Amino acid sequence: MAYKLVQGNEACVEGALAAGMRFFAGYPITPSTEIAEISSQKLPQYGGKFIQMEDEIASMAAIIGASLAGVKSMTATSGPGFSLMQENLGYAAITETPCVLVNVQRGGPSTGLPTLPAQGDIMQAKWGTHGDHPTVALTPNSVQEVYEYTIKAFNIAEKFRTPVILLMDETVGHLREKMLIKDPSEIEIINRKKPTCKPEEYIAFKSDDSIPPMAAFGEGYRYHVTGLIHDETGFPTNNSQIADNLIRRLVGKVENNIDDFSYYEEYKLEDAEIVILAFGGVSRSAKSAVDKLRSKDLKVGLFRPITMWPFLEKQISNIAQKVEEIFVAEMNLGQYYLEVDRVAGKYCRVEKINKVNGELITPDEIISVIGGKYELQRNN
Amino acid sequence: MNKFEIQLSGSGGQGVILAAIILADAAIKQGLNAVQTQSYGPEARGGASKAEVIISKEEIYFPKVTKANILLALTQNSYDKYIANLDKDGILIVDDHIETDGDIPGKVYILPILNNANKKFETRMVANIISIGAIYALLGEKVINKDIMINTIAERVPPVTVEKNIAAFKEGIKLIEGIYD
Numbered sequence: 001m002a003y004k005l006v007q008g009n010e011a012c013v014e015g016a017l018a019a020g021m022r023f024f025a026g027y028p029i030t031p032s033t034e035i036a037e038i039s040s041q042k043l044p045q046y047g048g049k050f051i052q053m054e055d056e057i058a059s060m061a062a063i064i065g066a067s068l069a070g071v072k073s074m075t076a077t078s079g080p081g082f083s084l085m086q087e088n089l090g091y092a093a094i095t096e097t098p099c100v101l102v103n104v105q106r107g108g109p110s111t112g113l114p115t116l117p118a119q120g121d122i123m124q125a126k127w128g129t130h131g132d133h134p135t136v137a138l139t140p141n142s143v144q145e146v147y148e149y150t151i152k153a154f155n156i157a158e159k160f161r162t163p164v165i166l167l168m169d170e171t172v173g174h175l176r177e178k179m180l181i182k183d184p185s186e187i188e189i190i191n192r193k194k195p196t197c198k199p200e201e202y203i204a205f206k207s208d209d210s211i212p213p214m215a216a217f218g219e220g221y222r223y224h225v226t227g228l229i230h231d232e233t234g235f236p237t238n239n240s241q242i243a244d245n246l247i248r249r250l251v252g253k254v255e256n257n258i259d260d261f262s263y264y265e266e267y268k269l270e271d272a273e274i275v276i277l278a279f280g281g282v283s284r285s286a287k288s289a290v291d292k293l294r295s296k297d298l299k300v301g302l303f304r305p306i307t308m309w310p311f312l313e314k315q316i317s318n319i320a321q322k323v324e325e326i327f328v329a330e331m332n333l334g335q336y337y338l339e340v341d342r343v344a345g346k347y348c349r350v351e352k353i354n355k356v357n358g359e360l361i362t363p364d365e366i367i368s369v370i371g372g373k374y375e376l377q378r379n380n
Numbered sequence: 381m382n383k384f385e386i387q388l389s390g391s392g393g394q395g396v397i398l399a400a401i402i403l404a405d406a407a408i409k410q411g412l413n414a415v416q417t418q419s420y421g422p423e424a425r426g427g428a429s430k431a432e433v434i435i436s437k438e439e440i441y442f443p444k445v446t447k448a449n450i451l452l453a454l455t456q457n458s459y460d461k462y463i464a465n466l467d468k469d470g471i472l473i474v475d476d477h478i479e480t481d482g483d484i485p486g487k488v489y490i491l492p493i494l495n496n497a498n499k500k501f502e503t504r505m506v507a508n509i510i511s512i513g514a515i516y517a518l519l520g521e522k523v524i525n526k527d528i529m530i531n532t533i534a535e536r537v538p539p540v541t542v543e544k545n546i547a548a549f550k551e552g553i554k555l556i557e558g559i560y561d
Contacts, residue, residue, distance in 0.1 A: 003408055004408070005401070005404055005405040005408050005414070005416070115419070115420055115421065116419070171417070171443065174417065174418065175415060175416070175417055175443055176401060176404055176415065176416040176417070177404075177408075177413075177414065177415045177416070177440070177443070178408045178413065178414070281443075284441040284442050284443060285441070285442045287441040287442075288441040288442040360442075360443075360444055362442065362444070362446070363441075363442050363446075364446070
């Protein structure tokens with residue numbers, strides 16, 4: 001099969017359709033608009049539905065509703081819309097409704113820099129909705145990866161009955177480069193577990209393995225869905241033991257299974273003494289920087305988390321024990337640095353490289369920080 | 381050269397992003413690597429618009445142009461804003477209404493792109509495709525086959541304008557080759 005020139009946002013729709021998305025509700029916003037636009041063109045051809053909603057609160061609500069009716073659903077937005085989606089993101093988490101929320105990050109806060117890249121929603125992705133809750137966020141760095149990880153986002157959502165955030169940035173969303181569309185036979189598709197019991201025996205939130213089988217509304221299985229703490233039947237309760245069990249199960253089903261979806265790239269790490277940790281668009285700059293710094297005889301490598309949340313604690317801790325210093329390069333003022341420092345800081349130095357002016361961090365900017373520091377040390 | 385960094389700039393609506401997409405698409409059809417990016421303001425028309433293409437035999441990590449081997453400027457505003465991005469050995473292509481500085485280090489081609497679009501094609505809409513012709517003439521057949529370029533243009537422009545745009549592409553080539561005559 002031949003390579004095609006594809007835009008990141010377009011690749012997201014291709015991946016979603018390949019994963020089985022048949023419903024999209026959204027409110028177009030730069031730099032994610034192409035995802036809504038292309039979904040509106042393509043979904044009818046796949047027998048799916050597209051709805052342009054009145055805002056992002058409703059968009060998130062609509063995809064939860066569609067998913068409860070048994071249809072794989074997605075929405076896409078950017079900063080301001082991501083803020084509005086937070087309440088219903090929590091609703092999807094507590095009702096265990098699989099869905100995919102794409103956030104193509106732009107400069108913030110508020111309407112910020114609409115057409116320019118940023119990575120300022122890292123912590124919002126983790127903690128934007130209130131209360132303890134599971135968070136899965138994936139960050140691709142190429143058009144091919146947008147396609148692949150959109151499919152994986154649906155698979156994780158379906159397998160663990162949880163919302164999954166595809167956390168892109170404008171650089172990757174608007175990037176055009178070559179992409180290979182896979183044959184459907186080569187793509188792994190995971191669908192939600194369905195109940196095998198009779199409808200009258202179905203207890204909606206009862207499970208043997210912390211992920212309850214999910215019936216679709218309209219299939220004859222009757223159950224109750226609420227954002228309140230609920231028991232196995234789905235009806236609200238204030239019982240402290242049930243509340244404790246529920247929250248621990250929701251968070252645990254994701255956190256305890258992280259090995260199932262720990263995605264990352266290691267580049268020239270084998271003998272590295274200095275590591276650049278970067279993700280999304282910035283990781284491409286970091287990779288260029290690694291090559292150029294290596295040509296100056298500095299032993300530099302790259303660690304690129306693709307799974308942003310849950311945090312890849314095991315992998316980053318292992319690296320920290322082998323290296324002198326980790327530089328966390330990101331288009332915000334040091335959000336992921338906080339997590340990296342928490343885990344790596346007891347073993348090695350952790351430094352930050354940040355930029356918030358709407359421009360991608362360049363390889364030269366990374367080189368000047370690391371090269372400047374280490375060549376200077378060597379010269380002394 | 382194994383890597384070309386090309387920057388196309390103009391006013392929003394002039395189609396420099398489409399021009400960049402066509403170049404990148406043709407390069408990929410040729411079996412090369414290419415990345416295409418753009419930066420633009422919140423407005424749909426007007427404002428400075430910049431599109432970039434990197435074409436390389438190697439894998440391309442950093443997707444933005446650092447120093448342009450070829451810089452196209454269709455407006456004074458975009459020339460003023462982006463001229464500093466031109467590599468010291470780079471090639472500048474500017475529309476002939478633009479006032480350029482005297483001390484540009486590389487080669488400079490001052491071409492009647494907008495004027496010929498108006499006169500020969502009765503529409504400014506083809507200025508971007510004339511520009512591709514000029515850029516293509518500088519890249520040469522060794523980088524991308526001409527039939528691939530023409531087929532890519534035909535695929536990427538509205539069907540009723542295919543002939544006009546292919547003629548515009550050839551006009552751009554003539555503008556460069558004419559200089560050599």
